[in-house]
Amino acid sequence: MKKMDRQVILNELKKVLVPYTLNKEALNNINEQTDLIKDLKINSANLVDIIIDAENQYHIEIDMDSAERISNVGNCIDVIIEKMGSPN
Amino acid sequence: MGSRVVVTGLGVVAPNGVGIPAFLAALKNGSSGVKYMPKYQELNFNCQVCGMPEFELSDLESYLSEVALYGLRGSTIGYAVKAAADAWLDAGNTLNNEELLWETGCVFGNSVADTEAMKRIIEFVDAKQARKLGSRIVEQLMNSGATAYISGLLGLGNRVITNSAACATGSQAVLMGYEYIKHGTTTRMVVGSNEYVDPYIFGAFDSMRILARKFNHAPQQASRPMSATAGGFVPGSGAGALVLEDLEFALSRNANIYAEVLGGETNSGGQRGGGTMTSPNPEGVVSCIKNALKNAGVEGKDIDLISGHLPATAADKMEIENWAASLNRYGDDFPLTNSVKSMIGHCLSAAGSIEIVALILQIMHKFVHPNINLEDPNPEIAKIVSLERLPTKCISKDIKIAAKANFGFGDVNTCLVFSKYEKNG
Numbered sequence: 001m002k003k004m005d006r007q008v009i010l011n012e013l014k015k016v017l018v019p020y021t022l023n024k025e026a027l028n029n030i031n032e033q034t035d036l037i038k039d040l041k042i043n044s045a046n047l048v049d050i051i052i053d054a055e056n057q058y059h060i061e062i063d064m065d066s067a068e069r070i071s072n073v074g075n076c077i078d079v080i081i082e083k084m085g086s087p088n
Numbered sequence: 089m090g091s092r093v094v095v096t097g098l099g100v101v102a103p104n105g106v107g108i109p110a111f112l113a114a115l116k117n118g119s120s121g122v123k124y125m126p127k128y129q130e131l132n133f134n135c136q137v138c139g140m141p142e143f144e145l146s147d148l149e150s151y152l153s154e155v156a157l158y159g160l161r162g163s164t165i166g167y168a169v170k171a172a173a174d175a176w177l178d179a180g181n182t183l184n185n186e187e188l189l190w191e192t193g194c195v196f197g198n199s200v201a202d203t204e205a206m207k208r209i210i211e212f213v214d215a216k217q218a219r220k221l222g223s224r225i226v227e228q229l230m231n232s233g234a235t236a237y238i239s240g241l242l243g244l245g246n247r248v249i250t251n252s253a254a255c256a257t258g259s260q261a262v263l264m265g266y267e268y269i270k271h272g273t274t275t276r277m278v279v280g281s282n283e284y285v286d287p288y289i290f291g292a293f294d295s296m297r298i299l300a301r302k303f304n305h306a307p308q309q310a311s312r313p314m315s316a317t318a319g320g321f322v323p324g325s326g327a328g329a330l331v332l333e334d335l336e337f338a339l340s341r342n343a344n345i346y347a348e349v350l351g352g353e354t355n356s357g358g359q360r361g362g363g364t365m366t367s368p369n370p371e372g373v374v375s376c377i378k379n380a381l382k383n384a385g386v387e388g389k390d391i392d393l394i395s396g397h398l399p400a401t402a403a404d405k406m407e408i409e410n411w412a413a414s415l416n417r418y419g420d421d422f423p424l425t426n427s428v429k430s431m432i433g434h435c436l437s438a439a440g441s442i443e444i445v446a447l448i449l450q451i452m453h454k455f456v457h458p459n460i461n462l463e464d465p466n467p468e469i470a471k472i473v474s475l476e477r478l479p480t481k482c483i484s485k486d487i488k489i490a491a492k493a494n495f496g497f498g499d500v501n502t503c504l505v506f507s508k509y510e511k512n513g
Contacts, residue, residue, distance in 0.1 A: 019155065019158035020158070021155065022153055022154065022155055043155070045223040046155075046223055047223075048222055049159065049222045049224065052219075055220075
């Protein structure tokens with residue numbers, strides 16, 4: 001599998017996050033340190049939906065242990081790259 | 089004793105009109121909202137017509153935030169949010185405040201929770217994909233989904249209750265809201281009911297052989313309450329909502345007052361004395377109507393208009409008999425009586441609230457809507473009451489006091505009495 005550029009994934013994540021945050025300005029300016037709950041004011045219950053959307057987007061499966069590591073944009077990208085690299 | 093309770097806001101999602109202006113015009117014109125459903129023919133249903141509102145979830149864009157709307161799949165919660173938010177705005181309030189209203193509550197009911205959500209769950213679980221259902225499905229699976237969305241949207245902090253009493257649900261919700269205000273528990277209540285009859289619910293009713301099956305070619309004629317050719321009801325979907333408030337509270341905020349709730353009753357015939365799971369014990373019905381009048385402080389002779397349950401089944405005749413016996417009024421002396429179901433079908437749990445919205449509109453705008461499709465009145469009904477009391481044309485009428493009843497499976501009854509608002513009433 002071809003390794004994707006982190007910036008490309010970040011830009012795609014930005015689109016995935018659109019329906020989950022009303023804070024569009026913060027979304028436009030996200031970087032790897034942006035916290036999904038604190039900065040984007042995403043309802044913590046909806047993190048599940050973002051993970052499901054990311055799974056569908058990249059045809060990967062994010063297990064519950066990996067999902068629990070996700071709190072900001074950077075570790076979300078880490079998990080996506082890791083899962084894309086793992087055979088499944 | 090106790091405070092007076094008034095109606096200050098209305099909202100509706102009805103098969104013949106979404107929003108109050110459209111619904112009011114449809115009631116006056118006798119416009120049917122019953123449609124032919126090609127899919128029901130494919131599904132081999134006996135009845136292939138239903139009352140379905142013109143509504144899309146995207147109609148909620150001005151009410152719900154993008155985040156709340158994304159992931160909302162079902163029509164039934166959508167109907168409820170639209171009707172309740174419209175009623176709230178109609179009462180002179182605003183949406184999307186950060187305020188928490190401790191003095192305001194909600195009673196909203198339905199028969200079946202969101203079947204679109206349930207179907208999705210069944211499909212995902214059977215495909216071993218439960219983990220893909222996401223976080224938004226449970227809130228739509230709950231019977232309290234509608235009240236959860238409404239109370240969240242409006243910031244309601246008092247009683248928030250979901251009731252269910254089959255076809256008596258809507259009128260029971262209104263009665264419960266009235267009682268909470270009357271007893272001083274709350275100052276203001278958003279009340280109503282919602283129902284979405286999808287093909288699965290429809291199919292279950294179709295199997296009981298109680299639906300109209302002879303008018304698939306002429307859908308607008310299919311719902312025929314009190315007629316000789318009434319051969320079963322036409323299922324309908326939608327929602328109705330009202331804002332009820334303590335009179336003093338309404339006056340203090342200069343609200344428009346549409347009508348007054350005088351009182352009501354809800355009871356059960358206990359499935360005794362001829363009552364069963366599916367048909368009412370006449371003694372229970374008569375007792376319900378009589379107690380409603382007593383609680384409202386009015387007598388049978390005071391009633392100007394009856395908004396009946398009258399679904400267009402064999403029970404219509406018994407209902408007219410029960411009204412006549414309860415009020416002790418027969419023939420020419422029987423009150424004017426109509427059935428909204430002639431235009432929209434039977435919206436099950438939503439029936440009561442939609443029909444009460446129709447009744448309040450008739451009080452406000454001084455008219456009695458027609459019974460459509462009553463070209464061939466049931467001769468058994470004509471023996472009890474004068475046919476002139478069952479109008480087939482819209483008539484102008486200053487209604488002072490009106491009664492509304494609904495009867496549901498399980499032998500549950502609800503009756504309410506409303507009046508025009510008079511300052512010194």
